Amino acid sequence: MKLTVELKDTQYDIIIERGVLSRISDYVNLNRKVLVITDDGVPKEYLQTVLSQCKEGYSQVVMQGEGAKSFPVYEQLCRVLLNNNFTRKDLVIALGGGVIGDLSGFVASTYMRGIDFVNIPTTTLSQIDSSVGGKVAINLDHVKNIIGCFYQPKMVFVDSDTLNTLPNRHYVNGLVEAIKSGLIYDKDLFELFERENIKEHIDEIIFHSLSAKKDVVEKDEKEENLRKILNFGHTIGHAIESINIDSMLHGECVAIGMLPMIEDEALKQRVINVYQKLGLKQTVAYDKQQVIDLIHKDKKAYGSKITIIKVKELGKADLEDINANDLFAYL
Ligand SMILES: NC(=O)c1ccc[n+]([C@@H]2O[C@H](COP(=O)([O-])OP(=O)(O)OC[C@H]3O[C@@H](n4cnc5c(N)ncnc54)[C@H](O)[C@@H]3O)[C@@H](O)[C@H]2O)c1
Ligand SMILES: [Zn+2]
Incomplete structure (x- = not known):
């Protein structure tokens, strides 16, 4: 291909x-x-x-x-x-x-x-x-x-x-970015995770994920707007990653960071089922204030406003500007 x-x-x-x-x-x-x-x-x-x-x-x-x-x-x-x-x-x-x-x-x-x-x-x-x-x-x-x-x-x-x-933990870690692409951009890709044996379908998963990223990057080469949707799960995920830098991998943190940004309970449960299939954690203990402080420091924060990415419907992402302090409600 x-x-x-x-x-x-x-x-x-x-x-x-x-x-x-x-x-x-x-x-x-x-x-x-x-x-x-x-x-x-x-x-x-x-x-x-x-x-x-x-x-x-x-x-x-x-x-x-x-x-x-x-x-x-x-x-x-x-x-x-x-x-x-x-x-x-x-x-x-x-x-x-x-x-x-x-x-x-x-x-x-x-x-x-x-x-x-x-x-x-x-x-x-x-x-x-x-x-x-x-x-x-x-x-x-x-x-x-x-x-x-x-x-x-x-x-x-x-x-x-x-x-x-590749050790299994790294294998699963990388798959989180594909689950993300499915959630924000490609319904079929997400459904592959629900339905299929993942190792047997890895080439299809890679192809779908790269196609989604290619589309987004072509439309927005230098991260001005659309490309922001690729940060889905990353605002909270990055903060959790910096706190647990020696014990958790990037994808494992993004997986946790995506869940609060999915408001539809039925969809959230489907995502949790996929995590369980792969052996990914849904949550980890963290200090909320520390996470907020880290998000303020992150480059995605400007002033006290930050852009968060939400998935309201499978395969579609929405950008929303909120006050960084309002993120508390998502933690
Ligand atoms: N440029 C970007 O757009 C972008 C996006 C996401 C992440 N990143 C960066 O990617 C890095 C993480 O990448 P990663 O998760 O691939 O980690 P990694 O490059 O550290 O690889 C993970 C481990 O797997 C080993 N390894 C690699 N290939 C192997 C193979 N085929 N068989 C056995 N072992 C193998 C490596 O030696 C390493 O120990 C971070 O630095 C992150 O910032 C960049
Ligand atoms: Zn990432």
Whole structure:
């Protein structure tokens, strides 16, 4: 399956195909210098599979985890490009989850003011969500994604066979973004979760999720309005995530953050049933005032007003401006 993302200044293809990892060279010119960036949690065979297709391949394996999205690691990677005389005609490939995609994309976007970037996401989160949209970033002083930009890849390759090695907790974590896309944009996608065996239908789930994100991103490339609906569940979710940074994953927090924004009780119960099917928590203990304070700090808050996203009807999202303090009622 192929999706083409069409943006104002550029376009790129997303190839969704089992086994495509060993066929990257059919699509991308690998007869140049290529730096493949990955982390030590991604199975080594995947790196070998990609490197074996490169004429002059280099690799960097960074430490797994959010800590890799940092200035020291960013600098180290830029140095590898510089010391090996990479030019603007050469290529950076991200091979890993959202951490590797964000980090490698940021390296590619800034080295010589931008060199070619290809993304090969290997987690559900990155295959379903983060590899499309062009947001790349690193963190500074525990503030996530504060240093970054928009930078589009030349191509994205989604090989769901790579998910066979992904630990179940990460597998489920990434699916939350697909449940979100279903709720805000694509009724059929949500119903897949209710009806089907998820692992057997993962390619369909990925395709539906990426199509939804592609539509939204094409209509609103730089996050002005429509794209805000992608933040469904994220206002409260992000706050819960910062409080539980060492114990909870992004999707697990977004799952909890979405529920209060669904007012229809019958729909909410359907979502809870899906969570139960996947083993996701519906709630976690937190200090309401701390959550409100964190939301005030979050970039989505301007003045005392914030935009929240609600789902009143399956497959449709509504934006609503409220006073940040009124969020108490949703907690
Ligand atoms: N750019 C965006 O639009 C966007 C959107 C959402 C999230 N993000 C970012 O994505 C990051 C989270 O991404 P993630 O959830 O993919 O986490 P991750 O990149 O940390 O990967 C999770 C873990 O899985 C391991 N792993 C990756 N692929 C594997 C495979 N195929 N088999 C076995 N293990 C594998 C990794 O080593 C890591 O330990 C965060 O930094 C977040 O800010 C970015
Ligand atoms: Zn998210």
